[in-house]
Amino acid sequence: MANPILEARGLQKIFDPNSPRTLVAINNLNLSVEPNEFVCIVGPSGCGKSTLLRIFAGLDAPTGGEALIKGRPITGPGRERGMVFQEYSLMPWRSVEENIFLGPEFSGRSKRECKAIAQKYINLVKLEGFEKAFPHELSGGMRQRVAIARALANDPEVLLMDEPFGALDSYTRIILQRELLKIWQANRKTVLFITHSVDEAVFLSDRIVVMSARPSRIVLEEVLDIPHPRTQDNPAYGKTVKKILDILEEEQEP
Amino acid sequence: MRKFFCDVALALIVPIGFLWVWHTCSLNIQNEVVLPKIANVLSVLSHPQADLFNMGSLSRNVIASLVRVLTGYFIAVVLAVPLGLLMGYSKTAYKMLDLFFGLFRPIPALAWIPLVLAWFGVASMATVVGIEEGEWYPFFSNIKLSMIFIIFLGAFFATLGNTVHGVRNVRVTLVESTKVLGATRLQIAYKIVLPAAAPQIFTGMRAGLSSSWTALVGAEMMPGSISGVGYLITHAYTVAQTDVVIAGMIIIAVMGKILDQVFALLEPKKLKLQKLYR
Incomplete structure (x- = not known):
């Protein structure tokens, strides 16, 4: 087995320790993600899946255990880990291309380089013609395309996605899922993707990690070898969805 | 249409x-003292160059008031915006200063008058710049430090409060999505927090201008004041010229409205974009 690119060892996250409102979000969680793998995390709402992703992004620090990137402890955000949020993460005063080249701009690239990079990713997410548009002029789906392009424009090794399609209508969602797969197949990034839609997880991933309700542990890791493109009429697809839904249902019981 | x-x-x-x-x-x-006729007030307003009972002309007094407001206001903005950015951005600065400024905030600018007079007396900008005679002397000596201070207080707290609020309310996702792109703390402050808070800072500056204009009239009613719209009103009252009083009030209303409108027009187009993206 190759060296994992992301790894959690005995990870623990407690919010407000020593207070009556204390909350154990994650307890003793172990997970590893291989390079180029597409891993989806599903679990009941409030189960700490976003917390896990934020720890990998370096936005939250664990209270116990370790989170590692290529064997090194994560101490803060880094360029090798890009992140796509659920919504409202674009700068309203910046045009599409200006949003996309934020990463290169922060690392001191020239305006010309920035524009060239932005153009490349605008083409990748099929937003040609919207270079100068502002976020408020875009639909929800287009905004998420920009958010994905912005994360990719920084050329990260890992893409952390926190329910990126959660706020979209089902049709737009399906289109974006297909395009994300294409992008992933072409660029071979590692993707860690959070969703509460089992369907989405089965459609996208190499491996599905099912988390329990708080305090979260991993209750199932399911490796999927259904060939892409996956469709509803593939019996394996339906079987996997059902298996995961059954486990989640058990988890929801008090 | x-x-x-x-x-x-x-x-x-x-x-x-x-x-x-x-x-x-x-x-x-x-009775012209209790309530003058509209025509009389209009006639005062329509002769802005005419000397009014040795108090100078209407236009001269308006200009004196404007210069004072803009001076006090300018100082307030220059101090309040950076301080507000600091308090909004740094939790330590906020914890240190919020209570302090919060206590001063409810004190009306006019309540400061006795103290301010004791501190500054009749000292003016002329004293500060060191001009004691010459053609610029009357101009600078008209800008009394006491008045500037009162106007400054009027604008300062409105601008400060809005700036702090604006910075503290920048959407967390915006800051976090920049952090994950590898931005430094300085880049986040300059490229994200400042533009994201800009509409609210602008609102604060606009509110500050309007409250400094309100504070002005009180400031010009102080003893030692020999020009300005506030002075005009007080002294027209002592000589029972109610039409001039009302004319002064109208000027205050119109000038205040004009300043506010000019400010609104100056609002950069980019700031409006944020209100559309929700």
Whole structure:
């Protein structure tokens, strides 16, 4: 087995320790993600899946255990880990291309380089013609395309996605899922993707990690070898969805 | 177009009714001190160059007031915006300063007058710049430090409060999505927090201008004041020239409105983009 690119060892996250409102979000969680793998995390709402992703992004620090990137402890955000949020993460005063080249701009690239990079990713997410548009002029789906392009424009090794399609209508969602797969197949990034839609997880991933309700542990890791493109009429697809839904249902019981 | 005329007509009904009541009352009262006729007030307003009872002309007094407001206001903005950015951005600065400024905030600018007079007396900008005579002396000596301070206080807290609020309310996702792109703390402050808070800072500056204009009139009523619209009103009152008092009040209203409108027009287009993205 190759060296994992992301790894959690005995990870623990407690919010407000020593207070009556204390909350154990994650307890003793172990997970590893291989390079180029597409891993989806599903679990009941409030189960700490976003917390896990934020720890990998370096936005939250664990209270116990370790989170590692290529064997090194994560101490803060880094360029090798890009992140796509659920919504409202674009700068309203910046045009599409200006949003996309934020990463290169922060690392001191020239305006010309920035524009060239932005153009490349605008083409990748099929937003040609919207270079100068502002976020408020875009639909929800287009905004998420920009958010994905912005994360990719920084050329990260890992893409952390926190329910990126959660706020979209089902049709737009399906289109974006297909395009994300294409992008992933072409660029071979590692993707860690959070969703509460089992369907989405089965459609996208190499491996599905099912988390329990708080305090979260991993209750199932399911490796999927259904060939892409996956469709509803593939019996394996339906079987996997059902298996995961059954486990989640058990988890929801008090 | 038709809608425009309808809106204008709607907006004018109450003011016209008000003028009519004023007109009728003034005819019945027949006392220029209690309520002057509209025509008399208009005649004061229509001769802005005429000297009013040795108090100088209307236009000269308006200019004196404007210069004071803009001076005090400018100092307030220059201090309040950076301080507000610091307090909004740094939790330590906020914890240190929020209570302190919070205690000063409810004190009306005018309550400072006795203290301010004791501190600055009749010292003016002329004293500060060191001009004791010459053609610029009357100009600078008219800008009394006490008045500047009162106007400054009026604008300072409105601008500060809004700036702090604006910075603290920048959407967390915006800051986090920049952090994950590898931005430094300085880059986040300059490229994300400042533009994201800009609309609110702008609102604060606008509110500050309007409260400094309000504070001005009180400041010009202070002893030692020898020009300005506030001075005009107080002294017209002592010589029982109520038409000049009302003319002064109208000037204050109109100038305040104009300043506010000019400010609104200056709002950069980019700031409006944020209100559209929700």
